[in-house]
Amino acid sequence: MILQRYIALNLARGWLIVLLVLGSVFGLISFIGELSHTRFDYNSLAVARYTLLTLPQQLVELAPVIALLGSILALANLDRFNELTIISCTGFPPSRLLSAIALPTVLLMAGLWTAMEYITPQLQQSAERERHLLRYRNDTRIPDGGLWSAENLRYIHLGQLREGGIPGDIDLFEFNEEGQLVRALHAATAKVSKDRQWLFQRVREKKLVEGKLATYRHRELEIANLWAAEELPTLTTSRDSMALSVLYRYSQYLASNQQPTDKHLSSFWQKLLMPLTVGAMVLLATPISANLSAGRDRSFGINMAIGAVVGILFYLGAQIIFAMGQLLQLSIPMVAVTPAILVTACALFLLKRMNW
Numbered sequence: 001m002i003l004q005r006y007i008a009l010n011l012a013r014g015w016l017i018v019l020l021v022l023g024s025v026f027g028l029i030s031f032i033g034e035l036s037h038t039r040f041d042y043n044s045l046a047v048a049r050y051t052l053l054t055l056p057q058q059l060v061e062l063a064p065v066i067a068l069l070g071s072i073l074a075l076a077n078l079d080r081f082n083e084l085t086i087i088s089c090t091g092f093p094p095s096r097l098l099s100a101i102a103l104p105t106v107l108l109m110a111g112l113w114t115a116m117e118y119i120t121p122q123l124q125q126s127a128e129r130e131r132h133l134l135r136y137r138n139d140t141r142i143p144d145g146g147l148w149s150a151e152n153l154r155y156i157h158l159g160q161l162r163e164g165g166i167p168g169d170i171d172l173f174e175f176n177e178e179g180q181l182v183r184a185l186h187a188a189t190a191k192v193s194k195d196r197q198w199l200f201q202r203v204r205e206k207k208l209v210e211g212k213l214a215t216y217r218h219r220e221l222e223i224a225n226l227w228a229a230e231e232l233p234t235l236t237t238s239r240d241s242m243a244l245s246v247l248y249r250y251s252q253y254l255a256s257n258q259q260p261t262d263k264h265l266s267s268f269w270q271k272l273l274m275p276l277t278v279g280a281m282v283l284l285a286t287p288i289s290a291n292l293s294a295g296r297d298r299s300f301g302i303n304m305a306i307g308a309v310v311g312i313l314f315y316l317g318a319q320i321i322f323a324m325g326q327l328l329q330l331s332i333p334m335v336a337v338t339p340a341i342l343v344t345a346c347a348l349f350l351l352k353r354m355n356w
Contacts, residue, residue, distance in 0.1 A: 003087055004100035007078070011282075012104050014074030018066050019059060026062070027055050042134040053127035057120045057241060063112055065311040067278045071101075071285030072307040080300045084290055094356045097290070098283075105282045109275035116271055117244050124241040129163075149227070151257040153177070156226060165232045167192065170200065172223065182208040185221070192229040196253075197222060228253070239267040247271070262326065269336035270322065277318075280343035284310070287350035314343065 031051045038047060059066070078084045087097075146159040146169070153176065159169030167190045174183040184207075187200035203218040230243075231250050239247065251264040288310075289303050318339045325335030 003090070003092055004096060004103075007087075007097065007100040008104045010074045010078060011071060011101060014072075014077070015066060015070035015108065018070040018073060022062055022066060023055060023059055026058050027051055030054065030058070037135070039135045040137055042131060046130070046134050050127050050131050053123045053130075056115065057124050060112060060115055060120050061240070063108075063274065064277045064281045064314065067105075067108065068281040068285050068311050068314075069304070069307045071282045072289045072303055075285065075289035076300050076303040079290060088356055094351075094354070097356070098286070101282060101286060105279050108282075109279055112275045112278060113244075113272075121241055121243040121246070128241075133163075149257070150259060151225065158227075161232060162189075165192075165229065166190075167198075167227075167232065170198075180208070181213075184213075185223075187221070190223075192227070192232065194229060196225050196228050198224075198226045225257075239264055240271075242267075244268065244271060262332070265332050266322065266326065266336070269333050273333075273336045273340060276337065277340040277343060280340045280347060281314075284343050284347040284350070287347065287354040290356070291350075291354045314339065317342075 031047060034047045034051060035044065038044065075084070078087075146157050149156045149158075153174060155173045155175075157171040157173075158167055159171070160167065162168055168188060170185075170187040170190055172183075172185040172187075173181060176182050183205070185200065186204045188202035190201060191199040193199070200221045200223055201219070203221045205216040205218060205221070206213045207216065208214075228249065230246050231253070242250070247264060247268045251261045251268060254261045254264060285307065288306055321338050322335060324330075325332070325338075
């Protein structure tokens with residue numbers, strides 16, 4: 001039990017070291033790149049805060065590489081000082097070595113799922129809101145031209161999204177089967193409920209009555225099946241910045257309105273299954289760095305170089321797999337889990353050949 005805890009602590013320490021190194025490198029790159037966007041109150045201090053708030057999202061995306069390099073760093077370091085050899089000589093079987101590695105890996109995977117749902121999306125959205133407010137000195141966060149959504153013969157345009165997620169400058173157009181406009185609404189603002197019901201406020205309605213458009217004004221008017229309240233903050237951010245649950249529900253909303261869902265579902269499944277790839281990477285790092293016979297022939301630096309090459313090849317291979325999956329219209333969950341399956345297969349092959 002003591003040896004298992006010692007290996008697990010060294011593994012976690014290796015992940016932390018690689019996390020800090022890559023975080024420093026990518027944080028510095030992001031900070032320098034963002035300095036060119038300074039404007040008004042968005043100064044270098046605000047850029048530093050923006051970089052710190054968005055960095056966790058970047059590190060989560062780098063989790064497979066961090067797990068691979070961190071595991072190699074930890075196990076190769078133990079092997080460099082012959083600690084793994086001593087542990088092996090005590091009769092410590094490979095199964096216990098794998099169990100010692102498995103516990104912190106499972107905790108890491110659970111932490112990643114938690115971060116993708118409750119931590120990194122909120123930090124990313126907070127950073128984007130603050131950045132927009134400081135750069136443009138207003139609380140409108142919809143890009144120029146606004147956002148459009150379509151549902152059968154109904155089209156909705158959202159012109160503003162103010163502080164607190166309050167929608168404003170809303171237009172709704174309804175057409176009949178012949179393509180004729182039968183109803184047009186404009187609302188200054190709206191209240192959003194959890195069941196996708198919107199209560200339009202200060203509404204001007206134009207409605208086709210006996211071949212003519214009649215104008216009506218309403219203090220409030222209820223409209224069903226629009227964006228949910230939790231989806232509104234994500235409309236101005238990328239799919240990668242959405243929480244898992246929000247991304248899935250938004251995909252279902254798009255599907256119910258017969259809109260394209262492939263990109264959103266692909267992002268959802270890639271994020272959902274990414275921790276499995278992290279586990280596979282840790283498994284792959286074990287035979288690379290804990291192979292005792294190879295350790296006598298390979299230096300610590302060579303082990304790290306192998307890890308870096310594998311990390312680069314994994315990133316490029318995963319991008320090719322995802323692109324080919326979309327091109328060939330293959331099953332999205334199957335495409336998303338393919339990198340984890342391939343890495344696991346390689347890891348199991350190397351484990352069988354590992355000398356311990």
